[in-house]
Amino acid sequence: MSDVVAAIGPIAPRPEPLLRVDGLWVTFGARPENKRDAVRNVDLRVESGEVIGLVGESGSGKSLTALAVMQLLPPGARATSGRIMFDGIDLLALKRRAMNERRGRDIAMIFQDPLTALNPTIPIGRQIYDCIRTHDDIGRQAGIARVEELLELVGIPHPHERARAYAHELSGGMRQRVMTALAIACRPKLLIADEPTTALDVTVQAQIMKMLDRIRRELGIAVLFISHNLDLVSEICDRTYVMYAGSIVESGAVETLFDAPRHPYTRQLLRCIPRLDWTVGPMSTIPGLPPRLGTLPPGCPFAPRCEAAEPRCSDEKPPIWREPASGSGHMAVCWRAA
Amino acid sequence: MNAIAPALAAIKAPPLCELHDIRKEYVLRRGLLERFTRPERRVAAVDGVSLAIPQGRIFGLVGESGCGKSTLGQIMVRLIEPTSGTLLYRGNDVSRLPPEERHSFRHRVQMVFQDTSSSLNPRKRIRRALGEAIRAREVSNGIKTPVVQAEMTELMRQVGLDVALLGRFPHELSGGQRQRIGIARALAMKPELLIADEPVSSLDVSLQGQIINLLQDLNDRLNLTIVLVSHDLAVVARICAEIAVMKEGKIVEQGPPRTVLGAPSHAYTRTLLSSIPRGLVGRSRYR
Numbered sequence: 001m002s003d004v005v006a007a008i009g010p011i012a013p014r015p016e017p018l019l020r021v022d023g024l025w026v027t028f029g030a031r032p033e034n035k036r037d038a039v040r041n042v043d044l045r046v047e048s049g050e051v052i053g054l055v056g057e058s059g060s061g062k063s064l065t066a067l068a069v070m071q072l073l074p075p076g077a078r079a080t081s082g083r084i085m086f087d088g089i090d091l092l093a094l095k096r097r098a099m100n101e102r103r104g105r106d107i108a109m110i111f112q113d114p115l116t117a118l119n120p121t122i123p124i125g126r127q128i129y130d131c132i133r134t135h136d137d138i139g140r141q142a143g144i145a146r147v148e149e150l151l152e153l154v155g156i157p158h159p160h161e162r163a164r165a166y167a168h169e170l171s172g173g174m175r176q177r178v179m180t181a182l183a184i185a186c187r188p189k190l191l192i193a194d195e196p197t198t199a200l201d202v203t204v205q206a207q208i209m210k211m212l213d214r215i216r217r218e219l220g221i222a223v224l225f226i227s228h229n230l231d232l233v234s235e236i237c238d239r240t241y242v243m244y245a246g247s248i249v250e251s252g253a254v255e256t257l258f259d260a261p262r263h264p265y266t267r268q269l270l271r272c273i274p275r276l277d278w279t280v281g282p283m284s285t286i287p288g289l290p291p292r293l294g295t296l297p298p299g300c301p302f303a304p305r306c307e308a309a310e311p312r313c314s315d316e317k318p319p320i321w322r323e324p325a326s327g328s329g330h331m332a333v334c335w336r337a338a
Numbered sequence: 339m340n341a342i343a344p345a346l347a348a349i350k351a352p353p354l355c356e357l358h359d360i361r362k363e364y365v366l367r368r369g370l371l372e373r374f375t376r377p378e379r380r381v382a383a384v385d386g387v388s389l390a391i392p393q394g395r396i397f398g399l400v401g402e403s404g405c406g407k408s409t410l411g412q413i414m415v416r417l418i419e420p421t422s423g424t425l426l427y428r429g430n431d432v433s434r435l436p437p438e439e440r441h442s443f444r445h446r447v448q449m450v451f452q453d454t455s456s457s458l459n460p461r462k463r464i465r466r467a468l469g470e471a472i473r474a475r476e477v478s479n480g481i482k483t484p485v486v487q488a489e490m491t492e493l494m495r496q497v498g499l500d501v502a503l504l505g506r507f508p509h510e511l512s513g514g515q516r517q518r519i520g521i522a523r524a525l526a527m528k529p530e531l532l533i534a535d536e537p538v539s540s541l542d543v544s545l546q547g548q549i550i551n552l553l554q555d556l557n558d559r560l561n562l563t564i565v566l567v568s569h570d571l572a573v574v575a576r577i578c579a580e581i582a583v584m585k586e587g588k589i590v591e592q593g594p595p596r597t598v599l600g601a602p603s604h605a606y607t608r609t610l611l612s613s614i615p616r617g618l619v620g621r622s623r624y625r
Contacts, residue, residue, distance in 0.1 A: 057542045058513070172403075201402040201569055206613035213624045228542050232615040236624060258618050272543045274550075274572035276599065276614060282554065283547030283576060289512055 016088060018189055018222055019046040019069065024082035026064050026073065028293070036294030038077065039064050040246040046190060051216055051223045053233035053254065055269070056243035057290055062226050065243070066192045069224075070109050071099045087189065105135040108183035112195040114175035118167040124178045125151070125163025128185050135186045150181040153218075155211055173204035177211065184215060191215070192224045197232070209236055230266075231273050234258060239329065242266050245291050245301035252323070252330035262321060262332035264308045300334070308336055353390035353426075354531055354563050355414060355447075360387045360423035362409055383409045384420070385587030391531070396557050396564045398578035398595070400571060400610070406587040411533045411567045415449045427531075445475055448524035452536035454516035458508040464519055465504040468493060471526035493522040497552060514545035521552065525560075532556075535567045550577060571610055575599050583607050 026039035039061040046052050056062045068079045071091060084091040086107065091099065111117045119127055128147045132138065138146070151159035154177040167175055176196055183191055193212060197205040213236045216223050227233050233240055234254040241251040242265065250263035261267045271284040288305040297303060303313040313335055321337035323330035362384040368376055384406045391397050391414075399407045412418040413425065416432060425432045427443060435443060451457040458467055468490050473481060494501050497518040508516055517537055524532055534553060538546040554577045556562045568574050574581055575595040582592040583606065591604045602608045 057544050202571075202613040202615075203402055203609055205615070209615075210624065228544075229615060230543075231617040231620070234617045235615055235620040255618060269544060272547055273617075274543075274546060274570060274576060276572040276575050276611070278575070278596065278600075280576075282551045285547035285551065286544040289514075 016085075017045045018048045018050075018087060019044070019224075020083075020085040021045070021065070021069065022083045022085070024065065024068060024084065025080045026061070026068050026077055027080045028077050030078075038246055038293060039068065042082070042243075042246075042248055044241060044248070046222050046224055048189065049216070049220045049222055050239070051213075051225060051237045053230075053237035053240035054224060054226045054243065055228065055230050055233050055240055057228060059290055059293075060243040061246040062243050063194055066109065066194055066224065066226055070103060070107060070192065072103075072109075101135075104131060104188070105186045106188050107190045107192065108186070108188040109192040109194065110176070110179045110183050110196050112198050114172070114179040115167060117179055118175065118182075120167055123164050123166055124170070125165075128163075128178075128182050131182055131185045146185070147181075150185055151178070153184075153215070154178070154181045155207070156181070171204075172200050173207060176200065176204075176208055180208075180211065180215070184219065184221060187219065188221060190222045190224065192226070194226045195228070196225075198227070205232075212236060229273060230257070230270055231275075242269070245296065247301070247333065248331075249302065249334070250332040252328060256328065256330050262330070262337040263302075263334045264306045264336070265302050266332075268305075268307060310335065352393055354393040354428065355391040356426040356429075357387055357389045357410075357414070358424045358426070360384055360410070360413060360420045360425065362406075362413060362418060363421045382587050384413065386423070387584075387587070387589055389582060389589065389592075391563060391565060392580065393563055394557070394561045395579040396553065396566055396577050398574035398581035399565060399567045399584060400569060400574050400581055401584035402569060402610075405584045407567050407584045408535050410584070411449070411535050411565060414531070414565065415447050415533055416443070417449070445527045446529055447531045447533070448527050448529035450517070450520045450524050450532065450534045450537050452540055454513050454520060454540060455508060457520055458516060460508055462507075463504070464506055464508070464511075465490065467508075467519065468504070468523055468526055471523045475527050489526070493525055496525060496556070497522045498548075512545075513541050514548055517541065517549050518552065521549075521556075525556070529562065531563045531565070533565045533567065536569070537566070538573060539568065539570065546573065553577065571599060571614060583610070 021042055021044040024039055024042040025037060027035055027037050029035045042065055054062045064073065064077060067073050069084055069091065073079065079092055118124065125147045128150060129143050132143050132146055147163055148159040151162060156162050156174060156177055170178065197208050200208065212223060215221055225233055225237055237254050239252065240254050240257055241248050242263065244265050250257065250261065250266045257266055261270065268286050272286060274283065286305050291297065291301050297314055299314045299316050300318045303309045306313065318333050318335045321332045321334065361382060363380045363382050366379040366381060387410060399410065401407045409418060413420050432443060469486050472486050472489050490504060491501050494504065499515060499518050503511065503515065538549050541549065550573055553564055557564055566574060566578060578595055580593065581595050581598055582589045583598060583604065585606045591598050591602065591607050598607060599611060602611060
């Protein structure tokens with residue numbers, strides 16, 4: 001483990017963020033008549049060593065944004081415009097082979113379902129070993145030692161024995177740890193975690209969150225954490241982006257989003273989270289459903305479900321509000337934010 | 339009902355369904371050689387559970403995956419036969435019911451599943467999924483199509499869905515809408531007991547409340563007894579009159595949520611409680 005830390009070294013502050021997504025559009029459908037925009041004009045920034053949350057309901061485009069960064073968009077979806085600058089390079093302009101070299105080495109991703117992401121026919125240790133040898137020209141012995149270090153780092157007991165296990169022999173929480181070990185095997189600069197705990201129990205979820213926080217602390221890896229639960233995200237994140245219907249509707253430091261949310265969606269979302277606070281009466285919900293892909297209202301997409309909507313909200317596109325005392329980076333897209 | 343729920347819980351309601359020392363064992367698979375060399379090994383998914391589900395209440399069953407709470411739920415609907423123990427429904431032993439009563443037991447106890455997409459046939463429109471349930475209920479008496487239609491309209495109204503959705507296929511609905519259809523289909527049998535196995539854990543937080551409020555509403559209006567199987571303590575605490583915490587096939591703690599979760603006596607309950615995400619407050623545990 002200490003070797004892994006030493007290999008990475010301290011992270012020098014840099015002026016340019018590690019990841020900068022500018023005006024990203026992801027579109028389904030090739031012909032103009034059946035084009036549907038799933039991600040609309042998303043701006044996003046991740047500094048080195050930062051933990052960033054990306055929150056939204058299913059279908060809000062949060063996973064597609066992450067997959068666009070990884071250049072792993074599903075068939076039919078294309079990043080039609082925008083720039084994804086990672087470490088000074090525009091990923092969208094990279095050739096397939098150049099991207100393959102970076103994927104896994106510089107940026108890695110863990111998924112909601114580790115069982116389908118791991119190979120069922122190869123022992124887990126071997127999978128991690130293969131990943132290391134693909135990107136790193138180290139010897140066989142050193143590679144094996146690194147596998148065991150990594151398994152220990154993610155909190156798998158008896159790494160030497162467990163390296164021989166197959167994915168199906170492990171519990172869901174252990175699989176997610178293996179998935180993480182695989183993702184950080186080549187010491188990436190950025191780890192994207194797409195709902196890594198949604199399939200897990202609360203107790204295991206708490207363990208995985210601690211593990212992610214530790215990886216960030218000990219290895220200085222930046223994490224983009226995707227979830228639908230704001231409570232969970234805010235436990236480990238520095239800043240959070242809230243997405244709705246394909247766009248970012250609010251972003252800022254988690255403390256700000258919790259204490260002074262400016263967008264009604266963030267406010268309503270926070271109220272929906274079931275909490276053990278002995279309140280009685282019906283639970284808060286957000287009435288209605290998010291707009292279907294390709295059928296956006298002319299004004300604010302959240303207007304039909306918004307508790308604070310005014311007539312202009314459904315007719316005119318809302319302006320972008322930014323915290324005037326710059327530096328906080330708090331931003332919201334709402335008529336009433338100011 | 340909600341405001342007085344704790345007070346009501348103190349008064350014992352007559353049990354609708356009773357479990358006495360229920361055990362469910364599974365025999366572990368052995369390899370070909372092991373079948374001759376090793377003795378049979380068994381694992382108990384449910385290990386001697388006794389419970390009484392009070393009539394007209396929402397009863398919560400909480401615990402981690404693998405603790406046996408879903409198995410127990412399925413035993414209550416008799417999807418699974420217990421290895422030993424007795425299941426009483428309105429005081430009668432369910433395994434010794436005469437055939438005609440066994441049939442009506444099946445109607446009176448219904449289940450709602452966690453996975454909303456795999457519990458509906460993808461090739462059938464919602465109209466058919468619901469209609470078949472209604473016809474199945476009246477299979478011995480027969481029922482006329484207009485009556486089925488009227489009943490479907492009423493069911494859709496009860497679960498808060500637009501009648502127009504009847505013509506849709508499951509994949510055209512959202513997860514929350516599909517879960518309402520699952521509940522409507524269970525209600526079509528006119529049940530007295532509804533077992534809801536993790537009904538909200540596959541849903542977005544913004545939709546969870548809608549389903550939980552619906553369950554609460556059905557309990558209030560139809561006096562429907564509900565067993566809510568869930569790993570979400572916050573949800574369970576909100577609507578259940580009584581909860582039981584399960585671990586490794588056994589019930590470790592039981593009582594009104596305020597007692598069990600407010601002052602947990604078992605270490606396992608405390609572990610569950612401390613694992614709930616707590617937003618900004620929860621940050622302290624990493625620092």
